[in-house]
Amino acid sequence: MRTGIWFLLLLLSFPSHSSLLDKLTQSEPEFLPVEQAFPVTYSQASGSISAHWETASGYYLYQHRIFLTQGEHRLEPVFWSAPGKPKYDDAFGDVIAFYGDLGVSFDTRTLDAGNVTLHYQGCADAGLCYPPQRLRITLEKSSAAGDNAPETTDIPWFSGRSAGAVIGLFFLLGLGLTFTPCVLPMVPILTSVVLGQQTPSPLRGFLLSLVYVTGMAFTYAAAGLAVGLLGAGANLQVWIQSPAVLSVFALLFVLLAMSMFGLYELQLPAFLRNRLNTMSQKQEGGRYGSVLIIGVLSALVVSPCVSAPLAGALAYLSTTGDAVLGGAALLALGFGMGTPLIILGTTGARVLPKAGIWMDKVKYLFGFMLIGVALWLIGRLMPDAWLLGGYGVLAISAGIVFGALKPAPSGVGKVIRFISLMTFIYGVIAIAGALQGNKSFLNPLEPHSSEPATPFIHTTSVSEVHKIILAAEDKPVMLDLYADWCISCKVMEEEIFADSEAQDALGHLIWVQLDLTDNTEEQRQFLQDQAVFGPPTILFFQPGSLKTIGRSVGERDKEQFLLEASDMVPAP
Incomplete structure (x- = not known):
């Protein structure tokens, strides 16, 4: 007994051991109940179920632990409202974690009406890992086995309105x-x-x-x-x-x-x-x-x-x-x-x-305008130099019809003749530029390089796109949906993707371009699967996964696109 008392006094006499006692006596951190750490709501639409979490500060959800089941059937989300954050986790190693608000959507067309289970799991940064959570949902008939698009698009302007x-x-x-x-x-x-x-x-x-x-x-x-x-x-x-x-x-x-x-x-x-x-x-x-x-x-x-x-x-x-x-x-x-x-x-x-x-002249003018629209349409299918030449021929014809080569007796006539002569001259210059292989309508004589230099991996095969995405385990993939007939696609390629600033800002991504010009059955199926209606559309994929983490639809200028891309896939 006396030996034990002396031994305890000896321990207390060393400062190094006082810190050990402090640790033994200090209080454990307080953790929120799971329903407060990861409050979840869900909603149903035709062919889909959407879930939304308002995760508390200091807590995160695992990407790979969010899924939907019905019997042996397991569904992964087809839409994520925010990009995940790469993180090393003691429980699962390298994971994708979601902090803050998160919304996901599931395509439920392949499921039957009845019970389904929403699975999710999360942890606290302080070290507590919660057990897997399950939320039972009754799948309504209208949300099952439908013929709708696989991705539910949540548009706040329309959702829930009459x-x-x-x-x-x-x-x-x-x-x-x-x-x-x-x-x-x-x-x-x-x-x-x-x-x-x-x-x-x-x-x-x-x-x-x-x-x-x-x-x-x-x-x-x-x-x-x-x-x-x-x-x-x-x-x-x-x-x-x-x-x-x-x-x-x-x-x-x-x-x-x-x-x-x-x-x-x-x-x-x-x-x-x-x-x-x-x-x-x-x-x-x-x-x-x-x-x-x-x-x-x-x-x-x-x-x-x-x-x-x-x-x-x-x-x-x-x-x-x-x-x-x-x-x-x-x-x-x-x-x-x-x-x-x-x-x-x-x-x-x-x-x-x-x-x-004068009405006949007006009708001629609008006739030339309609031909210009026809050239604009068919120009998506021909080399740019040919299109420039076509507009040159149109300008020369219009100039001649409106009197470029005839004397003008009156003041108004002289103004019209001057405009017609300038149109005629422009047409001659445009044809000269087209013969040199140029393409600029504003400066037809400006030499033009054949193709803009971009770091895209070009392909027409959806299967090859899938292989590239799945093999890219360390980098997200930026997929540009392109077609020769898409004028905006060409504008974005020259003004954004060929720009060195954009290439530096998006250098942490793998650039892939899927050419949809031929509109094959495989390509049409891919557009349907991704709920895409046509180019220009840029999709962003998670590293090594066919899940999208964002998209940019429609023509953008460089500043707009880089801002959107940085929000969806921030640089590491």
Whole structure:
């Protein structure tokens, strides 16, 4: 007994052992209950289940421990709202961890209605690892075995709103899209339709504009109907931009231009013309009919790219499975896009002088504009130098028609002759530049290198893309979806991907470019699987995984794209 007391006193006498006692007596850190550390909510939509965690500060979720099961069937998320953070964990080694808010979506089309289980697991930075958690969910019939897009696109503007509110938002979206580069080419088409007619009174300008916009809007409504029924697998944008379809539509625009030159008159059948135009001249029915056709064609082919809002809207509609809502929403979008055009067609007609010989010149002008649109469409399928040469021929022809080589007697005539002469000279310079292999429309004589230097791994094979992504265990992959007919893709390649600053900023990624020009069955299936409606779209993949961690849709400038990319895949 005395020996034990002396031994205890000896321990207390050494400072080094006092710290040991302090550790033995200090309190353990306090940890939150699992439901407070990882509060989770979930929601169901047609063909999908989404889960959301508001993880407490100092706690994190494991990426590989988040999945959904039904019996032996296991599903991984198809969408992650935020990029994960690489981390070394004592329990699992190298992992991807999620801090803060996290949302995921599961494609439940392959599951049956009934019970499913959401699995997740997390830890605290202070050292406590919680046991795996399971949340029982009753899968509703509408969320199972559907024909919807595999990726649920959560758009806050639309989610949880009534059909009327969604339609109203699509109308406002259409108003916004009117002022994008993809829609601006509709302005010369509309003016050729309205101002290229006989006396364009305000009422007549309004009616012609309304018919044009109606044709455009009903075409969008048909697209919305198809997307609502078929989901993202329809790939309408890719089909519309295929070489065969572009060639046919370019030819139709040339034929419409020929009617502006007076080679023939587009008319409806006589029995329809007579019924529709009892209050008008005999030819007006034909004009209204041709205006309707032009509106349809404009909606189909004028937009050279998928703008981000429109792509997001189509993705949203593809997840609803509601054909009526899809058709009504895009009908509203079409009329929203057309509202400024109707105003232009109505008010523009007021300021014009009375009908006369000048009207023929106006019709010729708009005929050349329509040919320019046709060249713009078909130009996606030809070398850039050929397109420059085509515009050169068009400029020379327009210059000659408007009097570049003839003397002008009056003051106004001299101004027109000067403009025509400059147009003629530009055409000559453009052809000279095209013969040298140049491509710049602003400076046709500027030498041009054949291809921009980019570090992309180019391929047309989806299988090869999968192999590259899975083999990239240490770096994320940036996949550029490209096509020769996508004008915005070429712009981004020259202005962003060929830029040294962008290459340095994104040097921690593996660059892969999938060429969709041929639009093969394998490529169409890949677009459907990724819920992508067409290029330009850039997808970011986790290292060694086919799971996306972000995407950029639509044309971007360098600053915009680099900011988006840094948010989705920050540099290590």
